Amino acid sequence: MSKQAGLTVLGQDPACCAPMVREPLGEEAAAELSRMFKALSDPVRLRLLSLIASHEGGEACVCDLTGPFDVSQPTISHHLKVLREAGLVGSERRGTWVYYWVLPAALDRLSGLLQAPAAPATA
Amino acid sequence: MSKQAGLTVLGQDPACCAPMVREPLGEEAAAELSRMFKALSDPVRLRLLSLIASHEGGEACVCDLTGPFDVSQPTISHHLKVLREAGLVGSERRGTWVYYWVLPAALDRLSGLLQAPAAPATA
Numbered sequence: 001m002s003k004q005a006g007l008t009v010l011g012q013d014p015a016c017c018a019p020m021v022r023e024p025l026g027e028e029a030a031a032e033l034s035r036m037f038k039a040l041s042d043p044v045r046l047r048l049l050s051l052i053a054s055h056e057g058g059e060a061c062v063c064d065l066t067g068p069f070d071v072s073q074p075t076i077s078h079h080l081k082v083l084r085e086a087g088l089v090g091s092e093r094r095g096t097w098v099y100y101w102v103l104p105a106a107l108d109r110l111s112g113l114l115q116a117p118a119a120p121a122t123a
Numbered sequence: 124m125s126k127q128a129g130l131t132v133l134g135q136d137p138a139c140c141a142p143m144v145r146e147p148l149g150e151e152a153a154a155e156l157s158r159m160f161k162a163l164s165d166p167v168r169l170r171l172l173s174l175i176a177s178h179e180g181g182e183a184c185v186c187d188l189t190g191p192f193d194v195s196q197p198t199i200s201h202h203l204k205v206l207r208e209a210g211l212v213g214s215e216r217r218g219t220w221v222y223y224w225v226l227p228a229a230l231d232r233l234s235g236l237l238q239a240p241a242a243p244a245t246a
Binding site: 051 | 145150154157166230231233
């Protein structure tokens, strides 16, 4: 069994997360991935994503997400929409409030893509 | 020994790469990280980074990096400057050409930050 096969995580498609250091990214993949990174290129959106992901139970009500920021509620809503459209979070309205959670497959994909080159073999 | 300790990579500070799903990102970290993600938010820059990282020997001459793109050489140089200023690549002039390589610690940091939440424990 190859080392790669030994590292495969159950239920995760290895092809989805090939590190960009292994082979050059194609144009289509780069276009799609750059949109996801663009969603992460704003400090308020990064903090929102982190707040959602680290919230108890793995999801957060929009009512939990406005307090920590010095920006208006419509601005928060705009940033949440950008994160949702980039495929990084899911959302659902329940009664008065909209709830958000991170989509682990999207984070896995970006995390896998950015895996650094292994240290050069010395043997 | 905890599972986490067992996963620590030699010479890598685990504190540098705490997943954002574990605790909310602070303002300063978010500002710094958002600049790195901004550098990745352009498809040409993503492909350049991937070309450099996957190049034989882990580094690429600027002369290897213009061919694959439908953009001018000054545009490529601009994108390389953005990647360098974001701390994602290093560079050095040797004779006529400038050579580029990825900085693995920067990729590790972003990759670790984006690690998805573990599946909920069922036991």
